[in-house]
Amino acid sequence: MKSTYQYPETKKVAHTDEYFGTKVEDPYRWLEDDRADDTKDWVQREVGFTQNYLAQIPFREDIRSQLKDIWNYEKISAPFEEGDYTYFYKNDGLQAQSVLYRKDKAGNTEVFLDPNQFSEKGTTSLSGLSFNKKGNLVAYSISEGGSDWNKIIIMDAVSKKIFDEPIVCKFSSVAWYKDEGFYYSKYDQPKEGSILSGMTDTHKVYFHKLGTKQSEDQLIIGGESFKRRYMTAGISDDERFLILDAAVNTSGNELYIKDLTKNSEFIPIQKGYDYNTNVVDTKGDEIYVFTDKNAPNMKLQKFNINNPSVWTDVIPETDNVLSVSTGGGYIFAKYMKDAVSFVKQFDYNGKLIREITLPGKGTAGGFGGKEKDKELYYTFTNYITPGTTYKLNVANGKSDVYLKPKVKFNPENYVSEQVFFTSKDGTKVPMMISYKKGLKLNGKNPTILYGYGGFNISVTPSFSVVNAIWMENGGIYAVPNLRGGGEYGKKWHDAGTKQQKKNVFEDFIAAGEYLQKNGYTSPKFMALSGRSNGGLLVGATMTMRPDLAKVAFPGVGVLDMLRYNKFTAGAGWAYDYGTAEDSKEMFEYLKSYSPVHNVKKGVCYPSTMVITSDHDDRVVPAHSFKFGAELQEKQSCNQPVLIRIETNAGHGAGRSTDQVIGENTDILSFALYEMGIKELKK
Template sequence: MKTPSYPDTRRENAVEEHFGEAIADPYRWLENDVRIDTQVADWVERQNAVTRAYLGALPSREWFAQRIRTLIDYERFGLPVKAGGHYFYSRNSGLQNQAQLFVRDGLQGEPRLLLDPNSWAADGATALDAWEPSGSGRRLLFSVQDGGSDWRVLHVLDVASGERLPDEVKWAKFTNLAWVGEDGFLYSRFPAPAEGTAFQGRNYDHAVYYHRIGTPQDEDELVFATPNEREMNHEAQVTPDGRYAIIRSSTGTDARYQVRVIDLSQRDKEGWKPRTLVPDAANDWKPVANIGTKLWFVTNKDAPRYRLVSIDLSARDPQFTQVVGERPELLERATIIGDHMILNYLQDAASHAETVNLDGKSVRTLALAGLGTASGFDGKPGDPETFYAYSSFNQPTAIYRMNIATGKSEPFATPALKFDPEKYLVEQRFYTSKDGTKVPLFIVRSKAAAQAGRAQPTLLYGYGGFDIALTPGYSAVRMAWLEAGGAFAMANLRGGGEYGKEWHDAGRRANKQNVFDDFIAAGEYLIAQGITPKGGLSIQGGSNGGLLVGAVVNQRPDLFAAANAQVGVMDMLRFDRFTAGRYWVDDYGYPEREADFRILRSYSPYHNIRSGVDYPAVLVTTADTDDRVVPGHSFKYTAALQHADAGHQPHLIRVETRAGHGSGKPTDKVIEEGADILSFLAHGSGLQPPENANDGATAKR
């Protein structure tokens, strides 16, 4: 196929001096909001027209669209939540754009539809985000997300009648949903933004409010704020018995919190009177639950891979006491169910779970079916049961109910598969990065190819940042790639959360280059091991992973055949000037500080594109309502790449409408975007899907 002719992009003479260096920014005008600036909107339309024409002509595009549609068309359930004898859970019948919310009266009761987001917008882009039943199950608090934005609108439902109450709360963002009794709830929000700034303005003055059912939002009570520290964020949650509200406060993306507690049983006398438990935002503190005045937390204070502690608020001088000490594995979270505690561990990026007594003594371990991810285990003290989900690369999410007393698990909802999972090998290897560090790598491919030693075009995925761990999980889009004859690999790069604080610190700020080195080494390993052929390696990453893709393509364009940078942070000198970007200084550093500037300048994707070098095929993907990583990052990077003398491979951008950073995306957009990306990467890496997809389904009920 011929390389497309790119639309003309206006270059302006925008130059700023930073610490003695003149930095050109000719495409700064593309930072403007695409919904407001008609010139930016025109540029997006012209770019999309070229991209649509190119992708539409790819020979495998329709194959991928049909196969993804088939693979995603299965009944999918969310984890049930029990409240007052009612069981609430989400369900998608298969191709619905949004999952519906159901309730059962008793575990064996008939399902009753409570909320159907598919009726909320003609394009399916308005989503049910979070939801929380009151303690009795009489009311349901839920948040609505429109067009993929981070902003939320909160509503309340009467469960018995299915009718919405008149309550509506706007401008909630980065919030928990926390009932206080049956008549009100705690939530977090920012002040209403100035006109025209909702999707790009920086967020300050986060605060926790209390909303009483039946009253207008302007009467909500301010519970906690820090007006003298405008950068702080505050989140509230209420213990399962309703006794305490716990407020955690932080300034960035690092899990470093101040912790305060409000005794709700004294609210009539004392009001919203917080008591400080942790005054310094130096460590992570994850609330678990309470029994009476005793609270449990999971913390990394004096334990980089976390430990379990408790504190008795009735003591004259309350002190944290260790219950379960630090282990080589990472303790992700803990819950109290019945009179037991379930500990979720991460061992080499795969899940392990263990049941212990409240004093920390081991009772039993939970056997999982191979390398996968277990999540859930929610509930409260006194409950006889809990639910958890299990997923892996070749196993869509299945839901199980576990009897706490016996530890016995039984299926609650298991999917009917549209593929044979036994055809695929899931393995974990460890490769050596540039500085000698051993890095985990998941590899998924057909057993036949593995046994034959046959190299396959490979899609390598990575993230490497913000203390976030990548764990095994199912994706219909990735499965389509595997069925097309490709292999999939996922690298657990430094900067992530796979091994706790040390692993995170080794891949951020001054150490950010380690992340890129790890990813490049993963690609070299896949080729050296004969898993992928030379000229057959595609890469993909989103958000911080989009930054990763942009950086490594600049540094090693010869290594990759094709790349997909999704909603990436591409201008490392101006990321902190938009929406939530100011939080990211914890991982990236401060552009206005010279030492940090030098590091950021050295790898910023937008500023390090090299002319006169052959680049791989690059598809940049973003969305017009992304108010997390504003689309201007992707716009500017694409314009600079198209302007450079970077070889004859296509360098395109795909801009989705009525979508954001990723969450809430309707199924039809997932299918279309997935088909566009995979056909682009397949064309670049030489992957040719079979003429007929294998529809052999293994049904499990």
Template sequence: MQYPPTKRDTVVDIYHTISVEDPYRWLEDPNAQETQVWSEAQNALTRSFLDSFPKRDFVKQRLTTLMNYPRYGVPQRKGKHYFYTHLAGLQNQPVLKRCTALDGPATVVLDPNRFSSDGTVALENIFFHKDGSLLAYSTSQNGSDWQEIRILQPESGQEYEETLRWCRAPALTWKDDGSGFYYNRYPDPTGLPSDEQSTNMKVYWHRLGTPQSDDILVYERPDAKELHFAPLLTDDQRYLTLHVTHGTDIRSRFYYRDETTGGDFIRLLDDNDAPYTFLGNDGPLFYFLTGYNAPRNRIIAIDITQPEREHWRELVPEQEATLTNALMVNDQFVLCYTRDAHNSLSLYRHDGTFEREIALPMPGTVLDIAGTRAQSELFFGFTSFLAAPTIYRYDFATHTLALVFPDESGFQAEPYETRQIFYTSKDGTRVPMFLTHKKGLVLDGQNPVLLYGYGGFAINMMPSYSPLVVAWLESGGVYALANIRGGFEYGDEWHRAGMLDRKQNVFDDFIAAAEWLIEQHYTNPKRLAIYGGSNGGLLVSACMTQRPELYGAVLASVPVTDMLRFHKFTVGRYWIPEYGNPEASEQEFKTLYAYSPLHNVREQTVYPPTLLLTADTDDRVVPAHAKKFAAALQTANAGEAPILLRIEPKAGHGHGKPLSKQIEELSDLLIFLYKTFEIDPEPQKTD
């Protein structure tokens, strides 16, 4: 394949006396003309490869059909109304609606499809006043992490004049009297270097109907500019609390102040020794989900008048399953546990006594739990590999579970099956993996397999429905999801076994999954594709550079590939707790340098067919990662396999992406696999 010419510069950095070349540093500047010309040429090459597939129209139409069904968000009851999001078929963005009865008519509150003609303005967050008379909502443009907040009266449709800017991962909490709210934001980033734009977060009080310039500063930490503050008023409005985090570190701090007396914030939990999630309070008695002395989490109570650890009370002790989410509803604890990568829901009384388990329809994943302490109903979503998301309501008075919004996808699951297996990784660790495929699969070593993973940041990979996977299954493919270390499936120890100097465990787990699939005759290296996004893009890129002969195709979406410079772009510095710092620590440099995909591309090596996907306005994992990696692979590859780069315009890291762009991207992913594995995706007609 004839690739666009790529310049090699003589840039050299010194890390702890070791010289490291960076010949494609120039690709880091997205505004430079030579970078833009190179990017356009790469996109043109990728388009010529993908668009030449003769069944392209069929693939896109099939995905369009699979994605053309109504989808609903989990309802929230505020005052007399229920609010929920609704995506009707092929709309680009979901619409916010409200109703007085969930089986009755609903009216549109907010339609983000009206914000832009191409669907690239997304509704990101909605913050309701408790009686539903007011809401604040945030939007993002072109997939950016930057968001703007506006305020609306749902009843009248009146929008307030003010717009609140410079928000990223916003948190907002209303005063009961509706006079205003507390929220977090960053200073105006204009003129700041990209890696300093997301520092020095502050908490402000905003009075309704006033300009942002009049907002009152409530809290800041100029001595710790990388801390993130999420404000939350307690239900009794007495305390303003701050959930305090540093980057992607799951450990947290907790501060509060008494709103009746004012004064300074009290740092109740400031050792950053474990995660703490505030659940609610009874006066000075505060309830938390925490991992303190409990790697799989537990529920505790802290009396803030006696905050010393010896006075802490354990309400729900650590279990064998991992406690991954908790909420107080109907004055009870609703606890979501993860056991071998699928969920269960349990109810515990206020004093920590077990009440009952809510029976779920099948092994799968609980999505978004909604309810308040004063309400007697609970809503949650549920999904699995072969079941599109459905919404359920649990009635505490009758202990009954009812389906509110059923699966309207039209997908017929009967011809397929999912099973969970456990395989052994390089160091003897037992790792779970889900396999989904047509029933009666013949284990002849010839099946096309798509192996997916993530492995980082304590993020669980759970069973979920995907039109991409359905299309792959229909064409005879096998879908495998490996629950490798770095996630939180088995608690904090599982996460820590896949971070910092133990990151290689993640790659070893994934490589072992691939080897198991081959040894068990599901497939062979020429028919095995690996796929991951973001940190999962790092995963598949590292596994490909370490074992290029093991795979027949690689799909790396918005990947992190330059592990020596990741912390220099936008929010990359906040990943240091997970990855390490190559400049501050010689040992961490050695660890990162050993697996950094960009720095482990070897000359005259045969690499598998590879499709790298990025987006021009991704301000989380900047496109330079994918561009530099593509340049290195294209230069080094000794084989004939294509190394392609797809750069999405007017898009970001993936959140808020309009449905039309999702269809285009998923079509390209499938076409790359079909073309590489010589699969005909269209069922053959029989006479």
């Protein structure tokens, strides 16, 4: 049965590339030009088609009102002190963006920054905030429409008076040096192509002196003589050292340190890109570094700046993956065992003080602060526990609830269980499965299988009001910890990269088969979901195994694996993916799973909603446009292919509450509708 949908017409323009003697057709190359009138016209027609299709779903507005209802609770962050004020973020419930408040010593509270005033529709967000050491100066970054290009605004934190012009940058931190100014990173704005899709591959570090123009900023390092794709400058807490991380990919970095008291040159601490090493803290001449050098599960070491080649262990590597933070004069070691947290407190000599008692099995985050702090804050969450903030007394290790959100959700009514399944090559992979109590394992439960599997990123248990509504409507939410992630350290990450990338897809397929074999669900009631690298996961899985699931949501995905490295910062992902230019073998491997190149005529693909945004300058929308066009042209059955294009939004960060609710309304209602659900359970 052929598709009967009248999709918007997508023209084909002959274009051929050649890789190692193999010709590859690219008839939708024209869709890569996001500024062209014919692309804009196509986008508008696709938006119209998608909205018309979704409008016919009878319970779509019910889902929207359920989401709005559960979303509408007060959200308050942990407090932090800067200068004479205590700051915290608060969202009343449905505000587009959270507001930054502050309280003075007398207890008077005022609004400090309200991002909802930055733009009419709440699509300009606060993307960064950095105070100088005294807390009397602040630099905050704003992102317009979700773009990775940011503007840094400089302000007197006491009077709230703005001075100097905004500083334009991308992928930048702000590192204040006394009251003089700050270090930041930027690329030259692309001359060829649009600012959203042009290549950005030479990062430079500048110093902005207060009271001057950006055009007068001093270049510290970067450019043709020191060409690196990513550079981050940091300042040690005592303002003695300028610390430089430099990298060409998203994995592996060089480390350089400059002693500002001596005005010395940068001292190379780690050259080459074989390891990930970051400075955690400094104490006089001692530099504390967090590294995977000869430690795939990470360790904390230290060295003396006068003898930087001799490193000694502070917290040695263990069988569990480590991350660290500092605060209150202590080091907090956050370990992950099968994607679940446990935390230990150490002194700076590596002596164990205590293990922190956590409220349950889940994800603990935070434990950071200033050295003088007597209390630190952390959050605890899992798939059925809304994120709760705790206050920790660093002297005695006692935790108290600081803020418990008033979400309309009762964890007692839900189950979240961890299972282990076996992938195609025999690898054991963990998965969390969450659902409402009383669920029958009859193979008929709507199920979202969500995955990521890349870039050493760990997917750990966390609560989401969207998943709460999904489970409330009888759904199962399942999350496997796929290879390519960081859940079991560097070896786990590397097992899902380059010519082992298909391990990730095989893990995802095995997760789906486990759920089906064990009666949780069946192909007719399963949806695949993932964003970014997870969008690639969904695109590759649905083209490899179109029979695995009924519905697919490739979100802001990397879908053209032969050309991903031609746009914005895409070339930096080569550690995970390899590129089509590397070798004939790498080209053939990428082409064998690249979603855009593996859509075939005569195949029935799942009902699909390709999700992207017009301002995504991380994974350009061309990936989604081309994949959607291929699917619409070749779909052989009557399962729809929608391309949902969010306007005035980027890769995901900084979207307004309304945009997030809108997207999730469409995801949940489309999934249920395509699974044949006619009405919601009362």
